[in-house]
Structures are given as C-alpha cells and as structure tokens.
Amino acid sequence: MRLEMQRMEKLRVLGDLAAAIAHEVRHPMTVAGGFLQLLREEKNPADKRHYIDIALQEMKRGEEIIAEYLAFANPEIQKPERVQAAERTRHVLNGLSSLANLQKIEIVHTLQAGLWVTVDAGMLDQVLLHVIRNGMEAMPQGGRLHVSVTKVRQYAEIQIEDTGVGMTLDEVARLGNPFYTTKDKGTGLGLMVAYRYVEVMRGKIRVQSEKGRGTRFLIQIPISG
Numbered sequence: 001m002r003l004e005m006q007r008m009e010k011l012r013v014l015g016d017l018a019a020a021i022a023h024e025v026r027h028p029m030t031v032a033g034g035f036l037q038l039l040r041e042e043k044n045p046a047d048k049r050h051y052i053d054i055a056l057q058e059m060k061r062g063e064e065i066i067a068e069y070l071a072f073a074n075p076e077i078q079k080p081e082r083v084q085a086a087e088r089t090r091h092v093l094n095g096l097s098s099l100a101n102l103q104k105i106e107i108v109h110t111l112q113a114g115l116w117v118t119v120d121a122g123m124l125d126q127v128l129l130h131v132i133r134n135g136m137e138a139m140p141q142g143g144r145l146h147v148s149v150t151k152v153r154q155y156a157e158i159q160i161e162d163t164g165v166g167m168t169l170d171e172v173a174r175l176g177n178p179f180y181t182t183k184d185k186g187t188g189l190g191l192m193v194a195y196r197y198v199e200v201m202r203g204k205i206r207v208q209s210e211k212g213r214g215t216r217f218l219i220q221i222p223i224s225g
C-alpha cells in the first residue's frame with residue numbers, strides 16, 4: 001500500500017514536471033523559429049550569422065532542459081563502480097580550470113585520497129559539476145573557491161565553498177525547486193538534478209550561506225567497505 005502510494009506520488013511529480021518542461025522548451029523553440037524566419041529574408045551576411053547564432057543558442061537551451069529532465073526521471077539507469085571521491089573531484093575541477101582562469105577565480109583544494117565510494121561516476125561528476133559551476137557563477141568579479149574532500153564519520157564529505165554573492169535563508173530554502181533560477185541563462189534544474197542524484201547515492205547535501213559573503217555546500221557520500 002505504502003509502496004503504491006510512493007509510486008503514484010512519483011508519477012505525479014514526473015507528470016507535473018513533464019508539463020512544466022514542455023512549457024519551458026516551447027519558448028526557445030519559438031525564439032529559434034522566429035530567427036530562422038528572419039534569416040530567410042535577410043541579405044546582410046553579418047546579420048545572418050547573428051540570427052543563426054541566436055537560433056543555435058536557443059536550440060541548445062531546449063536540449064539542456066530536456067537532458068536535465070531525463071536525468072531527473074531516470075536515475076535508475078546507473079553503472080555503479082568503486083571510485084575515489086578525491087579523484088572524481090579532481091577530474092571535475094580539471095575540466096573547469098580554464099573557466100576559472102577566465103573568471104579570475106582561484107581554486108584551492110585539499111583532497112584526501114583513499115575514500116572509496118560505490119556510485120555511478122558520471123552521476124557523481126554531474127553533482128559536483130553543478131555545485132562547483134554554481135559556486136563559480138556566484139563570483140562574477142572573481143574570488144576564491146575552496147574545495148575539500150575529507151572523511152566525516154562513515155562518509156566522504158566534499159565541501160565546496162565560494163566567496164560569492166551568497167543567499168538569504170529564503171533563497172536557500174528554494175534551492176532544488178524546479179525552475180528556480182536568478183540567472184538570465186539559467187534553467188533552474190541543475191540543483192534539482194543534483195539533489196536527486198545525491199538521494200539516489202544514499203548521500204546527504206547541506207547548504208550554509210550568508211548574503212554578500214558566500215556559500216558552502218557539503219555533500220556526503222557513504223564510504224563503501
């Protein structure tokens with residue numbers, strides 16, 4: 001009975017979200033279509049290129065929204081393996097290092113080796129990517145990102161701390177809600193996916209933040225024996 005209720009609740013959430021996603025994806029498609037129509041009439045090569053760029057950008061946005069919905073809906077499709085929390089963190093940080101340079105963000109890290117977790121590595125990477133990228137985007141004037149991996153009880157704890165814009169308690173409470181974004185080009189789906197993945201990995205995620213000073217995310221993943 002309880003399981004049946006849970007299943008129904010899950011289907012309801014997925015259904016509501018699918019309706020919202022359909023609505024969200026319609027917008028970039030309309031914009032892309034409008035610019036393709038303009039393109040048909042346009043003679044000036046520079047304007048043509050500009051219209052193509054906008055249409056492509058909008059298509060990419062639509063694709064991102066759909067990809068995040070699929071990621072949210074199908075976390076069961078996973079290939080668990082034993083990985084070190086520090087290695088995955090280093091891998092994600094490496095991928096973001098040129099962006100950090102460009103944005104004048106100094107990355108400081110302390111990554112404790114030997115903390116093994118059994119998870120889908122791609123899934124853990126996605127969680128880290130969303131949280132680290134958010135931290136970087138919270139520092140448009142540059143700043144410092146501190147990332148650490150340590151053992152806390154039976155968990156590998158990954159802390160990601162920025163010196164960015166920070167959030168009020170109300171803003172923190174809205175994190176993970178679908179479509180909650182304060183960014184021009186945001187989808188407001190990144191943390192929704194991250195929170196769900198952490199749940200699937202039987203981990204925990206906490207946020208501490210102070211408006212104007214910065215934010216710390218604490219992600220705990222159970223260590224595997």
Ligand code: ADP
Nearest residue numbers: 134135138181182183186187188189190191215
């Ligand atoms: P998106 O990045 O597309 O906006 P997210 O779900 O990843 O979607 O984040 C939702 C919102 O949470 C962001 O728009 C931002 O307002 C806030 N946020 C997330 N991480 C941070 C952070 N480190 N510092 C300040 N605000 C943050």
